[in-house]
Amino acid sequence: MEAGTLTRSRAPRAGLRLPGIGAGLGRGMVVLYLSLIVLLPLAALTSQSLSEGLGHFWQQVTQPQALRSLKLTLVASLIVVLINAFFGTILAWLLVRDHFPGKSIVNAVIDLPFALPTIVASLILIELWGDKSPFGVHLAGTPTAVVVALMFVTLPFVVRAVQPLLMEMDREMEEAAASLGAGGFTVFRRIIFPNLLPGLGAGVALAYARALGEYGSVLLFAGGLPNTMVSSVFIRQQIESGNDTGAAAVSVVLLLASLLCLAIVSLIQRWSLRHDRGSSEFIPTLAAEGTGHGGGQ
Amino acid sequence: MTANPASRWTLRVLGLGYVLLLLLVPLGFIFYKTFEHGIAPPLDAITSPDGLHALKLTLLTVAIAVPLNTVFGIACAILLVRHSFRGNFLIDAAINLPFAISPIVIGLSLFLLYGTTGWFEPGLAEAGIKVLFSVPGMVLACIFVSLPFVVRETVPVLQEIGTEQEQAASTLGADAWQTFWRVTLPAIRWGVAYGVVLTTARVLGEFGAVSVVSGSISGQTQTLPLFVEKQYENFNLPGAFGASVLLALLALTTLLAMNFLKRKEDA
Numbered sequence: 001m002e003a004g005t006l007t008r009s010r011a012p013r014a015g016l017r018l019p020g021i022g023a024g025l026g027r028g029m030v031v032l033y034l035s036l037i038v039l040l041p042l043a044a045l046t047s048q049s050l051s052e053g054l055g056h057f058w059q060q061v062t063q064p065q066a067l068r069s070l071k072l073t074l075v076a077s078l079i080v081v082l083i084n085a086f087f088g089t090i091l092a093w094l095l096v097r098d099h100f101p102g103k104s105i106v107n108a109v110i111d112l113p114f115a116l117p118t119i120v121a122s123l124i125l126i127e128l129w130g131d132k133s134p135f136g137v138h139l140a141g142t143p144t145a146v147v148v149a150l151m152f153v154t155l156p157f158v159v160r161a162v163q164p165l166l167m168e169m170d171r172e173m174e175e176a177a178a179s180l181g182a183g184g185f186t187v188f189r190r191i192i193f194p195n196l197l198p199g200l201g202a203g204v205a206l207a208y209a210r211a212l213g214e215y216g217s218v219l220l221f222a223g224g225l226p227n228t229m230v231s232s233v234f235i236r237q238q239i240e241s242g243n244d245t246g247a248a249a250v251s252v253v254l255l256l257a258s259l260l261c262l263a264i265v266s267l268i269q270r271w272s273l274r275h276d277r278g279s280s281e282f283i284p285t286l287a288a289e290g291t292g293h294g295g296g297q
Numbered sequence: 298m299t300a301n302p303a304s305r306w307t308l309r310v311l312g313l314g315y316v317l318l319l320l321l322v323p324l325g326f327i328f329y330k331t332f333e334h335g336i337a338p339p340l341d342a343i344t345s346p347d348g349l350h351a352l353k354l355t356l357l358t359v360a361i362a363v364p365l366n367t368v369f370g371i372a373c374a375i376l377l378v379r380h381s382f383r384g385n386f387l388i389d390a391a392i393n394l395p396f397a398i399s400p401i402v403i404g405l406s407l408f409l410l411y412g413t414t415g416w417f418e419p420g421l422a423e424a425g426i427k428v429l430f431s432v433p434g435m436v437l438a439c440i441f442v443s444l445p446f447v448v449r450e451t452v453p454v455l456q457e458i459g460t461e462q463e464q465a466a467s468t469l470g471a472d473a474w475q476t477f478w479r480v481t482l483p484a485i486r487w488g489v490a491y492g493v494v495l496t497t498a499r500v501l502g503e504f505g506a507v508s509v510v511s512g513s514i515s516g517q518t519q520t521l522p523l524f525v526e527k528q529y530e531n532f533n534l535p536g537a538f539g540a541s542v543l544l545a546l547l548a549l550t551t552l553l554a555m556n557f558l559k560r561k562e563d564a
Contacts, residue, residue, distance in 0.1 A: 023380040027388075030373045034391050037441050041406035042394070044416060048409045090312040100309065108556045112320050114495070115548035115555075117502025119522045120541040123529060124323040127330060152319055184304055206396075213399025215505035216522070220529060232401040232505065239405060239509060248409065251402040258397035266390070 049248035060249040069234035077211035080150040081204045088158025096166040113153050118216025121152055125221040145222040146230060153217050154207035161203030162196050169195055198272045202265050209261035212254055327545055331538040339539030347516045348540060351524035355501060358520060362439040362500045367493055370447025378455040395444050403441050404509025407434060430512035438506040443499040447492035454488030487562040498551040502544060
């Protein structure tokens with residue numbers, strides 16, 4: 001392979017320079033833009049949450065309705081990502097390995113939740129599954145509504161994370177397993193599933209981060225009843241009643257949870273890069289369970 | 298996997314049933330519901346002064362936020378890919394933040410920064426600039442939520458094309474701008490375009506963050522998504538569905554554009 005010397009001779013600074021301003025000034029402007037748009041507001045949020053001391057912060061986060069909303073958010077999001085991990089993997093498999101009429105339409109429509117404004121989704125959901133439901137199914141204002149709304153907005157994540165892995169997967173392994181007498185389910189469990197795990201993990205973590213913060217789609221459909229109030233709706237309510245510090249405190253908790261999800265995604269990505277996708281060595285570290293031993297012997 | 302017919306059909310029923318119930322039925326339903334009583338009621342709602350104003354304001358936020366984030370996105374991607382630097386991983390991490398943060402938290406952050414007790418209040422009040430409950434705050438919210446898309450779509454394309462052609466261009470005497478316009482930009486254009494489509498879709502539909510900073514005053518600080526909510530709250534369903542169908546059509550256009558660009562990128 002030509003790789004070694006060629007890549008090393010390619011100095012990191014070779015190639016395109018940032019036109020007009022050069023790298024130093026360019027970096028300065030990028031950092032300035034990021035700070036003004038993203039970092040400064042987040043700093044203001046954090047500072048406000050701690051403005052009356054750590055004790056007050058803790059008291060705001062642990063007041064009954066705040067805790068209840070956090071619990072609902074964490075649990076509903078977990079249920080939702082598990083459901084979407086299951087259906088998302090099936091859909092990715094159908095889109096890569098199966099052939100059926102209308103496949104390209106299904107493939108395109110998977111991204112609908114990314115493109116459709118969340119408030120529109122909420123409006124449709126409440127008209128479809130609310131009191132006036134044409135199917136006679138009344139979910140509006142129940143915790144199930146939270147789950148359904150979140151299922152809608154996070155549907156694409158797992159599909160889009162698993163699909164490329166499935167496309168690139170080496171089919172020889174599966175054929176070898178099948179020729180050695182493994183049935184369809186065994187091939188899936190021992191060969192396909194372990195290879196899909198990095199994508200599945202990243203997709204689930206991204207979906208979870210999205211679900212934790214979702215607001216628009218839940219708003220009309222699930223509403224702000226005590227047993228359907230997710231944290232984002234609770235924060236909104238606190239802002240409206242003038243409790244900025246309480247709103248900021250719960251926001252910081254949500255923020256930390258989302259950051260954790262992002263960190264997990266980037267860890268998974270780094271692992272996959274280092275181990276070159278598909279190698280089975282690193283999978284046991286991802287899933288402590290023994291499903292990944294396939295290629296180990 | 299050589300799935301037997303029975304399990305293949307099980308997977309089809311499960312997967313396609315899920316898509317049908319969760320995506321296609323709602324999508325069809327919104328069109329049915331909107332035009333149930335003809336085209337007049339939704340059309341009246343959108344062409345009402347408040348509806349038109351909401352549409353105009355939505356387009357204005359797109360016209361400001363999308364170009365800014367596109368220029369930033371391309372510049373940032375070039376920095377991340379072409380200029381290795383120890384601090385790059387921090388920039389890279391900060392760019393992903395808007396993906397993970399709740400729109401409501403974004404709205405609250407801006408609300409606190411520019412509000413009456415915020416850090417900028419004395420200076421802004423003196424200069425007579427109103428950020429909250431007016432257009433600047435809404436634009437800032439839109440820029441925040443849609444910031445990562447162009448960077449995220451451009452970085453992989455930039456990595457993939459490598460530097461050989463750029464080096465050749467500069468060897469032949471092209472300056473940085475010429476190299477950028479003639480070599481780099483044509484090579485990354487579909488990736489950038491994909492990012493622009495995602496940015497636009499996000500700005501058009503942004504609800505949570507904008508709702509906190511705008512105050513949602515009819516005919517003044519209402520974008521289309523806020524208009525949908527207000528109409529629903531006022532029990533004006535034709536109005537809510539009229540604006541929703543417009544947004545849904547824009548979403549479908551987005552899907553078509555994504556599909557088209559993905560094919561271009563792969564080609």
